[in-house]
Amino acid sequence: MTEEKGLTPRAQDFAAWYNEVVLRAELADYAPVRGCMVIRPYGYAIWELVQRALDEMFKQTGHQNAYFPLFIPQSYLAREAEHIEGFAPETAVVTLGGGKELEEPLVVRPTSEAIIWPIMAKWIQSYRDLPVLVNQWCNVVRWEMRTRPFLRTTEFLWQEGHTAHATEAEAEEEARRMLGIYRKFMEEGMAMPVLTGRKTEQGKFAGALRTYSLEALMQDNRALQAGTTHNLGQNFARAFEVTFQNEKGERDFVWNTSWGVSTRLIGALVMSHGDDLGLVLPPRLAPVQVVIVPIYKADRERALVLEVAQRVSSVLQRMVRVRVDDRETLNPGAKYYEWDLKGVPLRIEIGPRDVTAQQVVVARRFVAGDGKRKITMREGEILASVERLLEDMQRELRARARQRREENSHRDVTSYEDLKAILEAKGGFVYTGWCGSPECEDRVKEEAKADIRVIPDDEFRSSKAPERCPVCGAASTQEVVWAKAY
Numbered sequence: 001m002t003e004e005k006g007l008t009p010r011a012q013d014f015a016a017w018y019n020e021v022v023l024r025a026e027l028a029d030y031a032p033v034r035g036c037m038v039i040r041p042y043g044y045a046i047w048e049l050v051q052r053a054l055d056e057m058f059k060q061t062g063h064q065n066a067y068f069p070l071f072i073p074q075s076y077l078a079r080e081a082e083h084i085e086g087f088a089p090e091t092a093v094v095t096l097g098g099g100k101e102l103e104e105p106l107v108v109r110p111t112s113e114a115i116i117w118p119i120m121a122k123w124i125q126s127y128r129d130l131p132v133l134v135n136q137w138c139n140v141v142r143w144e145m146r147t148r149p150f151l152r153t154t155e156f157l158w159q160e161g162h163t164a165h166a167t168e169a170e171a172e173e174e175a176r177r178m179l180g181i182y183r184k185f186m187e188e189g190m191a192m193p194v195l196t197g198r199k200t201e202q203g204k205f206a207g208a209l210r211t212y213s214l215e216a217l218m219q220d221n222r223a224l225q226a227g228t229t230h231n232l233g234q235n236f237a238r239a240f241e242v243t244f245q246n247e248k249g250e251r252d253f254v255w256n257t258s259w260g261v262s263t264r265l266i267g268a269l270v271m272s273h274g275d276d277l278g279l280v281l282p283p284r285l286a287p288v289q290v291v292i293v294p295i296y297k298a299d300r301e302r303a304l305v306l307e308v309a310q311r312v313s314s315v316l317q318r319m320v321r322v323r324v325d326d327r328e329t330l331n332p333g334a335k336y337y338e339w340d341l342k343g344v345p346l347r348i349e350i351g352p353r354d355v356t357a358q359q360v361v362v363a364r365r366f367v368a369g370d371g372k373r374k375i376t377m378r379e380g381e382i383l384a385s386v387e388r389l390l391e392d393m394q395r396e397l398r399a400r401a402r403q404r405r406e407e408n409s410h411r412d413v414t415s416y417e418d419l420k421a422i423l424e425a426k427g428g429f430v431y432t433g434w435c436g437s438p439e440c441e442d443r444v445k446e447e448a449k450a451d452i453r454v455i456p457d458d459e460f461r462s463s464k465a466p467e468r469c470p471v472c473g474a475a476s477t478q479e480v481v482w483a484k485a486y
């Protein structure tokens, strides 16, 4: 057997478990530059599935892909005051090029508003040129002090959508629309329920009018910001002089939005569904949905079993991503261990007795409740059965994640002592009233190492509106959700 020792159990050390899964499931590896990571082929295959699904949704809503340069002249970034203040501490700056000192230092993009809008300004003349709806898939660099693979890295891959509109209402609608698209993808594709809502003034994107966020609860009861959309108002349009002639013939500034999700989503997948055996991938984002493991001892069995394995594979190939693991160097037990670690949803075992009986054994990576892990099925019914099992697993993973979130959501918390105690002892999402003052937010941040994740959208609010801010006792102006976060 080539089996390594098991993973550190989640309950013992969640952070260690996470790092081990990322490395051993071959999602990523460390790079020579601290905070950077190598995304390995298996991890990149997951990212490609994420990209494919989102890209289609973006295009269905009228967005087109484009590409803007990696380098931004430093003076451009400085043109929007809040933006530069927010990003300056974490930018990487190039001062030498070709061995010579540059006339103007170049910032490696931390996000692309400051390069996209000065260029777009040339293209937008009249209301007829609006809306502009672009997206780019690219890498960005933010010089992070504390990094973890996928969750926070100095360089990461993402998509950034950038749009321009004629009215504030249209920009607001766009920011909300993209929040809805992200939510649909996270819930249906990733099987990961999310809370949506608005960020507080302190939590919003540097330079935005309003920021909306999607917050997911990980298995260690920490929140993870899975994506954000921003209504940028006219701040960037003013800074970069993006104007248009409106229908009345007047010059006006455009209204902008931007929105993004990143390779952080892969970290979210790991921490939402993984178990002590490793990764558990929701079928829709599994690079390999079904792995077929042939089992044989004697050589004459080998040909027989492999023939059936190939036949089953070619049937399944029509609808699912399938792979036959015919490596001679590993025994079946070692293969099971590896595919469990990599979170493959279904494993089909075919041995000589199965061949004779015209059946196969299907083992599920995740089973809801006390369902059986292994099911025997006739070869003839395999395609329909496998499709159904994958759909069931997708749904059940989401239901489990939702149930876990509900069990770890604490409502009706009215005292500051309770707020701190719950955040400290249990974690999870804590709903309270809030007076709206940043001082109260800062105090919790300081004393409980937690912050306001969102001012939740209507559907997430408690049925009874909270009356007081637990921190200062003043009247509450809105309900908020607190959590410790990644």
Ligand SMILES: [Zn+2]
Pocket (backbone or CB within 6 Å): 434, 435, 436, 437, 440, 469, 470, 471, 472, 473, 474
């Ligand atoms: Zn207060």
